Amino acid sequence: MDYKEITEKAREVVNQAVVFIRKERERLRTEDIESKGKNDFVTKIDKGSELILVKGLKNILKDSGFIAEEGTSTEKGAVYNWIIDPIDGTTNMIHGAPPYSVSVALAENDKIVVGIVHEISKDECFYSWKDSVAYLNGKEIKVSKVTKVADSLIATGFPYTDYSLMSEFNKTMDFFMKNSHGLRRLGSAAVDLAYVASGRYDAFYEYGLKAWDVAAGSFILQQAGGL
Numbered sequence: 001m002d003y004k005e006i007t008e009k010a011r012e013v014v015n016q017a018v019v020f021i022r023k024e025r026e027r028l029r030t031e032d033i034e035s036k037g038k039n040d041f042v043t044k045i046d047k048g049s050e051l052i053l054v055k056g057l058k059n060i061l062k063d064s065g066f067i068a069e070e071g072t073s074t075e076k077g078a079v080y081n082w083i084i085d086p087i088d089g090t091t092n093m094i095h096g097a098p099p100y101s102v103s104v105a106l107a108e109n110d111k112i113v114v115g116i117v118h119e120i121s122k123d124e125c126f127y128s129w130k131d132s133v134a135y136l137n138g139k140e141i142k143v144s145k146v147t148k149v150a151d152s153l154i155a156t157g158f159p160y161t162d163y164s165l166m167s168e169f170n171k172t173m174d175f176f177m178k179n180s181h182g183l184r185r186l187g188s189a190a191v192d193l194a195y196v197a198s199g200r201y202d203a204f205y206e207y208g209l210k211a212w213d214v215a216a217g218s219f220i221l222q223q224a225g226g227l
Contacts, residue, residue: 143221
């Protein structure tokens with residue numbers, strides 16, 4: 001299996017989705033926005049992006065299946081499965097506030113072997129494949145060398161449906177605000193992980209995330225030398 005070639009082909013498909021999202025974002029209307037739950041939104045742009053991704057990625061690996069946030073395809077592959085978030089940061093996208101991204105990972109027998117996170121606002125593509133280093137727009141990236149919380153900039157994400165751990169979560173924010181360089185919340189877990197991979201952040205934590213939120217970003221982070 002040529003993981004590099006698969007990654008390059010998958011990046012082309014992801015770029016098609018990015019172009020679509022940029023174009024459709026300019027004409028997004030209120031009536032195009034649906035609610036999946038409290039503060040959990042989906043738009044026709046999410047659905048259109050996922051259709052592009054499913055169709056294009058299927059052409060790369062004919063026998064592959066999908067784990068996709070909007071459920072465009074529920075077909076499971078025996079060996080290979082694409083894990084897709086067509087827009088990670090939909091709420092940001094709705095309001096025209098960066099960042100928001102397309103996140104795509106490929107699992108081989110439940111092990112991630114390809115990861116791509118394309119942040120749309122800055123047109124930054126973070127990616128890696130099995131046995132490779134991690135890249136940002138063609139340049140190698142690595143995690144930071146910071147080892148102490150006191151020297152670190154830390155990212156987090158706020159819960160928007162599950163508030164069962166808010167007391168504990170508030171304690172973490174209190175600690176990191178007082179003992180680090182600062183705490184940041186961007187609204188896209190995939191981008192947060194990619195920023196850790198590139199050394200912009202030193203750590204990221206959040207609870208209640210799904211596979212499509214973290215599969216690609218976590219893999220890229222590890223390929224960049226992180227945990």
